[in-house]
């Protein structure tokens with residue numbers, strides 16, 4: 585066999601595994617969407633809730649966000665909002681104070697950090713300095729907008745004591761020009777909800793992520809080895825044996841922001857750190873007690889985030905080498921791979937692989953715990 589035959593066969597195998605695993609997983613797991621939750625949901629459950637909003641230079645959106653939270657159909661006396669700002673330079677805290685004066689009927693606290701250390705440290709500052717006694721603590725980004733019934737719908741899942749974390753499904757807003765973002769979301773929403781029906785999902789959304797408060801304290805606040813406040817604490821809770829779910833009846837709108845590429849890479853960085861470190865972290869805490877079903881979900885997602893992207897890169901490299909050595913097969917397959925980029929879902933997928941690879945490499949010198957905005 586000639587060199588390029590060997591290269592071609594190797595890269596065809598790698599490509600097949602790369603695209604085959606997620607496809608098989610998707611087709612396998614999709615049918616769980618119609619399965620019941622096996623959770624004792626109580627529609628009338630209305631526990632005390634603390635909503636924590638981290639802000640850094642959010643002058644453009646903060647009032648709209650507070651208005652949005654103000655419109656929640658939820659008993660006011662059961663609701664507390666804490667905004668933690670990390671030394672914004674665009675007047676965000678002043679806007680919050682003004683808003684609070686105009687809305688004295690809602691319990692709003694502003695916490696100001698003198699220096700910016702990042703979103704997760706800011707949230708930990710609140711957890712440490714306020715003894716939160718609400719049953720549920722919710723983190724939500726400024727650029728995420730809820731429906732009036734969102735809180736009510738989220739709360740009812742917590743009626744069941746085995747539920748530890750709940751996140752909403754995300755739909756991108758103003759995506760007319762951004763098919764990629766909506767295609768990314770539709771694929772992942774199916775996976776996340778189906779995984780949640782089986783037990784729990786390992787990837788949650790900071791647009792809205794709700795926790796049973798006592799668990800946040802039990803794990804000693806949010807871990808700071810990763811910059812996220814969603815997937816990591818939620819998976820810790822799942823590794824403790826609780827359900828950590830993404831529900832399909834609560835949808836949160838998130839506008840696509842301008843610096844989408846940097847944001848994608850940074851989020852990928854945080855996901856990579858998450859999958860590399862979270863399991864060991866829970867073991868170290870001495871709280872490791874997972875259901876086998878979540879273990880299996882974690883294994884697949886670990887593969888998809890940590891190993892699988894590299895197969896594509898290696899296959900691509902081998903194809904290029906082989907093509908340079910004159911392989912027609914390699915040339916044809918490379919051309920086909922490029923031509924397929926006109927397909928929306930395929931392009932979304934390939935880009936996501938590039939983000940994960942870039943993110944892994946970038947983690948070697950910066951973890952982006954406090955990111956540029």
Ligand code: GDD
Nearest residue numbers: 638639640668669670702703706725726790812813851854
């Ligand atoms: N207090 C504080 N301090 N808040 C911050 C800081 C900070 O240093 N940096 C960012 N924030 C706030 C933002 O104002 C916003 O409300 C929220 O944290 C999320 O930041 P974005 O800049 O909107 O980033 P994102 O939408 O990409 O963040 C998402 O990815 C993270 C993981 O990479 C969110 O979903 C996060 O929740 C998620 O953990």
Ligand code: MN
Nearest residue numbers: 725726727728
């Ligand atoms: Mn955001």
